[in-house]
Amino acid sequence: MRTRCVIIGAGHAGLAMSHCLSEYSIDHVVLERGEVGNSWKHERWDSLRLLTPNWLARLPGYCYSGNDPDGYMTMPETVGFIEKYAKVISAPIKLNTTVTSLNTDGSNYKVVTNQGSWQCESVVVASGACNLAHVPAMAESVPSSIAPLTAMQYRNPEQLEAGGVLVVGASATGIQLANEIHQSGRPVTLALGEHVRLPRVYRGKDIQWWMDALGILDERYDEIDDIVRGRNIPSPQLVGTPERSMLDLNTLTAMGVRLRGKLAGINDGKAQFSGSLRNACSLADLKMGRLLNTIDEWVAENNLDGEVDPPQHYAPTEVEESPPLMMDFVKDGIKTILWATGYYPDYSWLNIPVLDRKGKIRHDGGVVDSAGMYLMGMTLLRRRKSSFIHGAGDDARDLSAHLVSYLNGNVKPD
Amino acid sequence: MSSTNPVVNNGVNVEALLGARAALTETPAAAAFKWRATCKWVNGTHSHSTVKSFFGLGEEQSHRTEYSFDADHPEIFASEDNGATPVEMVLVGLASCLTAGVAAVAQHRGIQLNSVSATLEAGMDIQGILGIDSDVRNGFDGIKVHYDIDADASEEDLKALVAQSQKRSAVFDIVANPTNVTVDVN
Numbered sequence: 001m002r003t004r005c006v007i008i009g010a011g012h013a014g015l016a017m018s019h020c021l022s023e024y025s026i027d028h029v030v031l032e033r034g035e036v037g038n039s040w041k042h043e044r045w046d047s048l049r050l051l052t053p054n055w056l057a058r059l060p061g062y063c064y065s066g067n068d069p070d071g072y073m074t075m076p077e078t079v080g081f082i083e084k085y086a087k088v089i090s091a092p093i094k095l096n097t098t099v100t101s102l103n104t105d106g107s108n109y110k111v112v113t114n115q116g117s118w119q120c121e122s123v124v125v126a127s128g129a130c131n132l133a134h135v136p137a138m139a140e141s142v143p144s145s146i147a148p149l150t151a152m153q154y155r156n157p158e159q160l161e162a163g164g165v166l167v168v169g170a171s172a173t174g175i176q177l178a179n180e181i182h183q184s185g186r187p188v189t190l191a192l193g194e195h196v197r198l199p200r201v202y203r204g205k206d207i208q209w210w211m212d213a214l215g216i217l218d219e220r221y222d223e224i225d226d227i228v229r230g231r232n233i234p235s236p237q238l239v240g241t242p243e244r245s246m247l248d249l250n251t252l253t254a255m256g257v258r259l260r261g262k263l264a265g266i267n268d269g270k271a272q273f274s275g276s277l278r279n280a281c282s283l284a285d286l287k288m289g290r291l292l293n294t295i296d297e298w299v300a301e302n303n304l305d306g307e308v309d310p311p312q313h314y315a316p317t318e319v320e321e322s323p324p325l326m327m328d329f330v331k332d333g334i335k336t337i338l339w340a341t342g343y344y345p346d347y348s349w350l351n352i353p354v355l356d357r358k359g360k361i362r363h364d365g366g367v368v369d370s371a372g373m374y375l376m377g378m379t380l381l382r383r384r385k386s387s388f389i390h391g392a393g394d395d396a397r398d399l400s401a402h403l404v405s406y407l408n409g410n411v412k413p414d
Numbered sequence: 415m416s417s418t419n420p421v422v423n424n425g426v427n428v429e430a431l432l433g434a435r436a437a438l439t440e441t442p443a444a445a446a447f448k449w450r451a452t453c454k455w456v457n458g459t460h461s462h463s464t465v466k467s468f469f470g471l472g473e474e475q476s477h478r479t480e481y482s483f484d485a486d487h488p489e490i491f492a493s494e495d496n497g498a499t500p501v502e503m504v505l506v507g508l509a510s511c512l513t514a515g516v517a518a519v520a521q522h523r524g525i526q527l528n529s530v531s532a533t534l535e536a537g538m539d540i541q542g543i544l545g546i547d548s549d550v551r552n553g554f555d556g557i558k559v560h561y562d563i564d565a566d567a568s569e570e571d572l573k574a575l576v577a578q579s580q581k582r583s584a585v586f587d588i589v590a591n592p593t594n595v596t597v598d599v600n
Contacts, residue, residue: 194581228439264591275590279580286574322556357442 003029004407006111007124008102010036010093012059012082013377014126016392019060019089020400026407028120030091031113033098037082039128040075046156047180049074049240051172052208052388057081060393062088070206072240099127103351104370122372122403125350125361129378129387130343141266142337143329151177151340157184163335164188166271166327168263170195171234174340175247179239181338182257189327189334190252191273193262196236197284197317200246202292203299204309207238210295217385218394221365224380231380234342249281249317260323271327281317288314345378366399372406374399426521444471460486460496505534505557508585512559515579525571528564557589 005021007014010032021028035041050057055069062085073081086093094115101112102123111118133150142148147161151173157180167178170192182188198207211217224230239247249259261274296311327334347355354369356362362369365382376395378386385391438445447470453463466480484497498506509532520527536557542550563572580586 261590267592272592276580276586279577279586282573282577283581286570286577289570290574 001029001116001118003027003118003120005029005122005124005403006031006109006118006120007126008099008111009033009126009128009377010086010091010095011039011126011128011377012037012085012389013128013392013396014124015082015086015089015091016059016396017124017126017374017376017400018091018093020396021403022089022091024400024404026400026404028092029118030093031097031099031111031118032093032095035095036086036093037079039130040082041079043130043152044075045151045154045177046075048176050078050389051235051238051240052390053206053240056208056212056388056390058390058393059085060396070244071242099349101349101351104373107372109372121407122374124374124376124399124403125368126376127345129345131346132344133339134342134344135339136263136341138263138266139337139339143269146329146334147336149336149338151338152343154338157181157186160184160186160338161335162186164333165336165338166191166263166329166334167338167340169234169340169342170237170249171340171342172236172238175237175249175252176239177338177340178252178257179247179255182252182255186336187256187258187333188252189258189260189332190249191260191263191271192249192280193274193276194280195234195249195284197248197288198236198238198291199248199288199312199314200238201244202295202312206244214295214298216291216294217383217388217391219384221380221382221386227380230384231378233379248314250315253318259319260327261325269329271329273323273325273327275325277323278319281319285314285316366395367402372403374403422521422524422526424517424521424525424527426518428518428521431518446470456484456496457494458486459491459493460484501536501538501554504554504589505536508557508583508589509534509559511583511585512576512579515583516561516563516575519575519578519582520565520567523571523575525565525567525575528566529562530564531562533560533562534558 004026005028007017007021007028007030010030014030014032015036018028018030032038049072052072053069054064054066054071054073057064057073064081097113097115099111099113101110103110103112107121109120109123111120111123133152135150139148149160154177160181162185164187165181167174167181167188167190170178170190174190174192178188178190200207202210221227221230237248239245253259259277261277262280263271264274265272292311299305299308344359347359347361352370352373354361354363354373361375363375363381366375368375375381376399377392380386382395382398383391386395447468449468451463451465453461455461462482462484464480464482465477467474467476469475483503485500485503486496487493487499488495513530513532516530517527534557536554538554539550541547542552561576563575565572567575
């Protein structure tokens with residue numbers, strides 16, 4: 001089969017790109033290994049809701065129109081939203097079509113799938129940033145009596161044996177899972193390194209409202225001091241709940257979760273934690289303080305002090321005097337270790353030498369280091385909002401324009 | 415947050431450090447360093463250590479001159495006190511690493527330092543090293559570092575400076591995290 005462009009993945013990013021290409025009347029196809037929004041549908045835990053409020057759910061040519069703009073979509077709602085979008089934009093999707101290899105001869109691409117192959121001039125990789133769970137090498141040393149589980153495999157607490165759980169990692173994933181597992185009666189120990197602390201609501205507005213209003217998430221990848229670091233920042237400690245409640249380390253400590261330093265090693269059935277917990281918490285407290293100051297300054301500059309709630313202050317993250325550096329899995333009653341240590345994309349099908357030494361695609365704001373190839377939906381791809389649903393629109397507009405000029409022969413390969 | 419403020423001078427060549435960082439990102443093999451020390455027993459608990467050569471940037475390197483350190487134990491341990499105790503040297507290593515980091519980060523952030531001093535204290539229950547109680551570890555039960563910094567920056571900026579220095583410090587990492595140690599003989 002022949003087409004001008006193949007988009008790999010029918011999530012929000014691939015579909016946003018499809019919509020933009022349709023507006024340029026570029027013949028293309030969207031290949032989807034499973035169903036629309038497959039990752040959201042099949043690879044997340046039951047209680048997960050989006051970290052962004054509904055009013056921010058906007059894609060090119062489509063936005064949220066329900067009656068709960070301040071709420072957060074559940075996963076079925078998110079999938080429904082993306083499915084509806086696919087219908088509204090009449091995306092040319094081939095479902096249940098798994099890409100098994102992608103090759104290029106330097107001018108054309110060949111996409112091989114379990115449903116036949118496509119020849120095309122350009123290709124957009126929108127297969128997601130979170131296909132596989134990252135688990136550190138030390139996982140091999142976990143005692144065999146402890147059940148290992150990744151955040152990708154986790155669905156709900158009932159899946160876990162009764163008893164203690166060591167949750168490793170404190171991004172949005174880690175703190176959400178620590179919270180619900182601990183509340184299920186399985187005492188949680190949470191091992192954490194650097195993290196991002198944020199209030200859910202500040203001065204009466206969702207933190208995402210402030211980020212949007214101040215244009216913080218519009219900051220471009222080429223304006224950022226240290227882009228490598230920026231792209232590795234863990235997701236903020238947020239949860240979307242109907243109560244719009246804040247879930248931070250102090251909330252977890254108050255309910256009895258034990259905080260420990262970053263998991264540094266496992267030896268002889270014992271977990272070793274880093275002595276850097278206090279500094280990891282200080283870094284996050286200071287960073288949150290700087291953001292809230294920026295918001296307060298913006299409010300003052302725009303004379304909005306009377307229109308929003310007064311500034312709020314948050315207690316520094318509580319760290320016990322001498323957090324233990326060692327934990328015996330058996331003696332401490334740990335039955336499960338849950339790795340919430342990040343995700344990474346699966347490029348096992350990619351046969352074009354565009355990966356860096358860390359296995360990530362080399363790109364300049366989504367323009368991949370192989371003429372006619374593009375990347376979508378990664379953290380800080382072109383903007384701070386690139387990995388959010390509402391970030392896909394601007395990226396798709398920029399990259400589709402680049403792609404079209406490439407197809408028209410106006411972009412010379414390096 | 416800028417390295418271009420010409421007024422700030424903490425004696426740190428940030429441009430050179432950033433240049434090295436960029437170069438080493440391109441050639442990660444050159445970033446593989448080996449640090450070395452030699453130690454000779456003198457008498458009793460007294461030893462004499464030296465450092466001179468190291469490996470880095472793909473080749474053998476050398477300090478400008480050889481540096482030496484005498485270590486011993488104080489007289490209350492029935493020793494001659496010919497030098498600092500090894501555990502004090504660990505504190506010296508931590509303090510000097512964090513302080514170098516404070517200066518480098520301050521330079522990068524455009525903060526002029528007027529004075530920086532650190533005071534360190536580490537607790538140790540010597541029942542561990544004496545083998546009295548096997549539940550007591552040999553090493554420190556904790557280290558407290560206090561900084562007094564006089565600089566043209568807010569208190570929040572100074573806290574952030576000290577936090578960033580810890581985040582980037584080699585000795586902080588060595589002290590705070592486990593490291594495999596292999597010792598052989600002859």
